[in-house]
Amino acid sequence: MRKKRPFYHLLLLCLLSCCHSLRAQQLELWHSQQAGYVIDQVIARFNQESGHQVRALQFEPDKIKADILLAAQAKGLPDLMLVPSDFIGLYQQMRLSPIPDEWFSSELMNNALHYVTLDARRWGMPMMQGNHLMLFYNKALVSAPVTRWQQLAAITPALKAKGVYPVSWPYNDMYYFAAFLHTFGGTPVSKGRITLDTPAMVQALEAYRTVASEQWIDPDCDYDTALTRFNEGKSAYLINGDWAFNDLVKNMGDQLGVALLPDWQTRPMHSMSGAYVITASRKAMEEKDRRDAIQALLAFIQRQDIQQFIYQQGSLLPVNQQVFTTISRHPTPLAKVLLEQFTVTIPMPSDSAMSIAWQAMDKGFERFKEGLGAPETARYMQQLADQQYRQVTSP
Numbered sequence: 001m002r003k004k005r006p007f008y009h010l011l012l013l014c015l016l017s018c019c020h021s022l023r024a025q026q027l028e029l030w031h032s033q034q035a036g037y038v039i040d041q042v043i044a045r046f047n048q049e050s051g052h053q054v055r056a057l058q059f060e061p062d063k064i065k066a067d068i069l070l071a072a073q074a075k076g077l078p079d080l081m082l083v084p085s086d087f088i089g090l091y092q093q094m095r096l097s098p099i100p101d102e103w104f105s106s107e108l109m110n111n112a113l114h115y116v117t118l119d120a121r122r123w124g125m126p127m128m129q130g131n132h133l134m135l136f137y138n139k140a141l142v143s144a145p146v147t148r149w150q151q152l153a154a155i156t157p158a159l160k161a162k163g164v165y166p167v168s169w170p171y172n173d174m175y176y177f178a179a180f181l182h183t184f185g186g187t188p189v190s191k192g193r194i195t196l197d198t199p200a201m202v203q204a205l206e207a208y209r210t211v212a213s214e215q216w217i218d219p220d221c222d223y224d225t226a227l228t229r230f231n232e233g234k235s236a237y238l239i240n241g242d243w244a245f246n247d248l249v250k251n252m253g254d255q256l257g258v259a260l261l262p263d264w265q266t267r268p269m270h271s272m273s274g275a276y277v278i279t280a281s282r283k284a285m286e287e288k289d290r291r292d293a294i295q296a297l298l299a300f301i302q303r304q305d306i307q308q309f310i311y312q313q314g315s316l317l318p319v320n321q322q323v324f325t326t327i328s329r330h331p332t333p334l335a336k337v338l339l340e341q342f343t344v345t346i347p348m349p350s351d352s353a354m355s356i357a358w359q360a361m362d363k364g365f366e367r368f369k370e371g372l373g374a375p376e377t378a379r380y381m382q383q384l385a386d387q388q389y390r391q392v393t394s395p
Contacts, residue, residue, distance in 0.1 A: 026053035027284070027293055031082035032064040033276060034243045038314035039082065045309075046300050052293040054080070068094055079284035080294065083124075084131060085115035085274040089352035091123045097285035099125055103295055105302040105320070111347065112319035115275040118350050124277030125298045128307075128316040130242040132345045133179055133271035134337065137257040141236040145259035149207075152216045159236055160215065168226035169239035171212065171219045172369075174361045175272065176239060179261060180204040182270040182346050188357035189349045194389060196360060197382035205374040207264055219369070242338055246315040249334065258337040260344075273345035275319065317342060352392060353385075360385035 033039055036058045043056045057078070059067060065087060071077045072095045081087075087094065098121040104113070112126040137145050141164060146152060156166045169176050178188060184207070186200025212219040221229075230238035231251050239261070240248070248256055261269040278298060284290045300306060307318035311327055315338065318324050331339055348354065364381035372380065 026055050027080060027290060027297070028078040029054055029056045029080040029082060029278075030059055030064065030068065030078045031056060031276075032059045032061040033082060034061070035246060035314040035316060038310060038316065041313060042301065042306065042310065045306070046297055050293075050296050050300065052296055054293070054297060065090075075283075077281040077283065079281060079290055080297070081279045081281075082127060082276055083279060085124070085126075085277050085350050086348050086354045086358075087279070088116055088118055088123045088277070088350040089355045091118065091279075094279070095282050096123050096279045097282045098123055099280065099298070103298055105299075107304070107320050107322060108302065109319055109321045109324060112275055114347065115350055116277050124279040125301065126275045126277050126319040127301050128310055128314075129273070129275040129319050130317040130338075130342055131272075131274040131276065131348075132342055133176065133239055133241050133261060134245070134341050135259045135261050136230065136238040136240060136248055137259060138230065138233060138236055138252070139255050139257050140233065142257065145237075145257060146262050147259075148263045148265065149211065149216070150265060151262070153214060155236075156214070156216060163234065165218055165221075165229055165235040166216045167211075167237040167239065168218065168221055168229050168235040170223040170226055171217055171221055172365065173223065174358055174365065177204070177208055177361070177365070179269055179271045180208050180264070182272070183207070183264050183267050187346065188361065189351070189353045192349075192351055192353055194353050194357050194360070194382070194385040196357065196364075196385055197378045201378040201381070202374045205368060205377055209368075209374075242315065242317065242342075245334075245338060246313075249315070256334070258334045260337065260341055268344065270344055270346050271341065272348045273342060274348040276316075353389065356385050356388045356392065359388065 029043070031039055039056050043054050047053055064083065068077070068081060072093060077095060101122065104122065108126065112129050113122070116122050116124040116126060135145065152166050159166050181187065181200060181204040184200040184203040186198050186204060187195060189195065211217045226235070226238060227240065227244065229235040261271060263269060278301065280294050284294060302320065304320055304323055307320040307323040310316050311318050311323065315335065318327070328339055360381045363384055364377050367380060368377040
């Protein structure tokens with residue numbers, strides 16, 4: 001993600017230019033949802049029922065933000081983008097159009113609306129919510145899941161002797177680290193203010209270093225490696241999100257176990273949560289035919305039957321209150337944990353401060369891995385964030 005990709009960007013610019021005329025007859029939607037097959041099925045149903053034509057293109061999760069911002073600069077944005085809700089803070093840079101209030105169903109859950117509302121306007125339509133982390137485990141390797149991180153100390157030697165990693169997740173991904181930060185009562189952003197230089201950040205960094213030094217986690221593990229190791233029985237536990245829930249169920253069957261994130265000593269762990277929202281470019285909303293098609297699509301994804309379909313196909317939590325209530329009444333044992341973990345999550349802010357905080361945490365963590373102390377890292381993160389925030393907000 002940090003590597004320079006000049007050739008890739010040049011190629012993207014060429015494609016944006018060449019594909020502009022092709023998009024004249026249909027809407028184009030970009031997304032990075034891991035359960036891309038669900039998006040494809042929803043779009044196929046919409047195309048068939050409505051007579052409109054939408055084409056969905058899937059991007060890698062760690063590239064889509066940069067690609068959207070690049071496309072915005074090149075005036076080559078797609079008509080629609082399905083993105084995590086924290087992208088909303090970049091609505092100006094992404095050249096998004098506000099969504100009219102009258103397009104929103106009264107059946108949408110209030111917390112889902114919170115994710116898309118910024119500066120008194122709504123910048124996207126929630127399609128599904130959750131986006132939260134859970135603890136998955138392999139029943140062939142684990143008889144009873146741990147409830148505290150410290151319990152891993154007793155089982156790590158035996159697992160490693162068999163060539164099995166105790167827990168796998170993309171250690172360098174700050175979304176996963178944020179769960180540790182919330183465990184100690186911290187948050188990257190509070191009431192629109194970036195709050196990284198705090199005692200909670202220091203404690204979280206020290207705990208995060210501990211899981212690596214105790215060899216509970218491979219600090220060089222990335223997302224794909226973590227998922228592969230778990231699927232192949234080479235990792236006893238996996239921390240991953242609800243977006244991978246359905247695929248893990250299909251791949252592992254009865255061997256899959258799901259548990260709440262373990263406590264750190266006596267402190268409960270809290271993942272962040274968010275929503276996936278459909279946003280529209282300003283240019284697309286200025287053209288009547290495209291605007292009418294966008295309105296039809298946004299109305300379609302809010303329907304109860306479509307919200308139910310999204311959950312059934314991908315175990316992605318609905319934003320429709322009635323559907324959410326229905327599935328909460330009689331969940332499967334695994335889905336019960338999915339819902340229970342969601343109820344104790346911390347909603348992710350959608351303002352621009354959150355995007356800046358992610359970048360500052362990411363850069364600061366690199367220094368931390370190189371040996372910088374936790375207090376100094378927290379201070380460095382805050383300095384980076386404050387500097388960037390001043391640049392973004394200066395007139």
